[in-house]
Amino acid sequence: MEDRRIQERPPDAPPVDRKVAVALSGITKRFGDFVAVDDLNLDIYEGEFFSLLGPSGCGKTTTLRMIAGFEEPGEGEISVAGQPVQGVPPYRRPVNTVFQSYAIFPHLNVFDNVAFGLRRAGVKGEELRQRVTRACKMVQLQGFEKRKPRMLSGGQQQRVALARALVNRPKVLLLDEPLGALDLKLRKEMQLELKNLQHEVGITFIYVTHDQEEALTMSDRIAVMNEGVVQQVADPATLYERPRNRFVANFIGQTNLFSGTVESVNGEKVTLVVPDGAKVEAVAQDGAEPEPGSEVHVAVRPEKVRFGAAGDNVCTAEVRQIVYLGVSTQYITWLPDGRKLALYQQNIQDAGGYDVGDEVTVSWDARNCLVLGG
């Protein structure tokens, strides 16, 4: 499954030569006194699979609706394909949306749903028929053209919504939690399919989701949002390996967090003292230099912690809980001062038999232990 995350483009290749499909600069949106989106700055590149990720209510849909033209930002400017779109109504923007509720026209059959946008654009006759048929085929709906939406399953309706948007060849496709209503298995299938489809058509996708796993598997880049504020914009690997702050570290995957006081800083290396007096070796974020004496948080991923004493940070702990996960086993251990530390061990052969209550030595390397900002 992990193979799916194979990068189509090298993640750290600077996207200097790529054109910006959607530029959001200084976007703020208020509903009354409530700030739904706060000073948002994003450049989304052509052909990119870009995700907006964050918990429910963090302003993802609002951001998408501003790009589509259903909401006007209070402050800031949005450009699509280099053109400012302020005041341009939704029906004149070169974007299409796959709505969270699908919003399929219930009185039209699949063909007429998919043909809706083309007809508005003046496409007629044979070309119309061909393009609609091709779009239906692309989402595996051939043969369903005469069906009414109510005779389709959730997954099929989802495909209609997708075909109806893609058939117009928009510059940018906006997708608002399009897989949210599907069951897990279908969702996994559709994730793959969507990703392939995006690759095929080469259209910029802006994908909204609250599911971090979904965002990680599908996206070229992800903007993690919380309470209307972008926390970090990065490719999936960077987000996972180098979360900028506690929110991102917690939201993406599982993590062990410690807080402590910075004792010394030596270039990238940071030594801090945790409340029980033990020392933890960690590394600072790129470019960040923690002040000695300041309070900071550090994070280490459970799979970067191992049994044994071979590491920069070594401590003893007591095994409290063992969860068998198939490919790996999760151990929840308690450090002497009562803090929890989770670690994963790969289930290679039948290694590592620890039991609840065992005293164990655990260790991790400084380079896997990141000082978090904010």
Add this chain to the structure above:
Amino acid sequence: MGEKGKGWSLGLAALLGPAAFWLGVFFLLPLLLILAYSFGTSGIYGGLTLGFNPSNYLKVFDPLYLEITVRTLVIAFINTLLCLALGYPLAYFIALRGGRWKTALLILVMVPFWTSLLIRAYAWVVILGGNGIANRTLQFLGITDGPISLIFTPQAVLMGMVYSYLPFMILPLYATLERFDTSLKEAAHDLGAGRWHAFWRVTFPLSMPGVIAGSILVFIPSAGEFVIPNLLGGSQTVLLGNLIQQQFLNARDWAFGSALAVMLAVLLLGAIMFYVRRIGTEKLGGV
């Protein structure tokens, strides 16, 4: 299975019984009676002998009465169109833009129901009459020199009808539009449809159930209306309702009155079936 089915159907009978009885006694029976009368023969001084006398129906096709029938249908049709044209925007506004005022606005629509139709029709007489408010205002503003005939015209009848039947159009329209999923409108805009197209291709077709229900609720009673034409219409605007009323109350020709009533019922049934077939299945299919 048999036992269970029996119990269930007994329960069903108990539930449906009262309503079925009510309809049977107070609706079906009078209707059958009217049907029987329509083939009877009226005596010269009233009274009626049952039998099979088709002459009542032949009389219905007398040009004089035919003209009244056509006029009735035309006025009912125009009334329905006017109610739709006036009621749709209002229902749309209340349902989709009403916000927290929805209920209040809806109650305002129903305010006319709080007084009887007769009183409301008389109010129009007061307003439109020769010495009424409307005429006096026109003279005061110098638009007219003397009283003009506002009342006792087909226009006055229509005005009264639209006023009386507008709520019957608004309420079903509101009920459908209230359930309208506005994200469908947004989807239409998203796919390049401006306001006009979004309305005619998405909003309006999806509100067809309300349009049909409202049109039927307005058309049927306005085709049988007799109070409003009685008070606001002159001799030029006698409608079928008035004619039937006259046959029963003044002319005492119950047989002919019944024939007229049966014909009106058949006409209305035919019109509704035609309407629902044409517009209904075309636009409603699949909703």
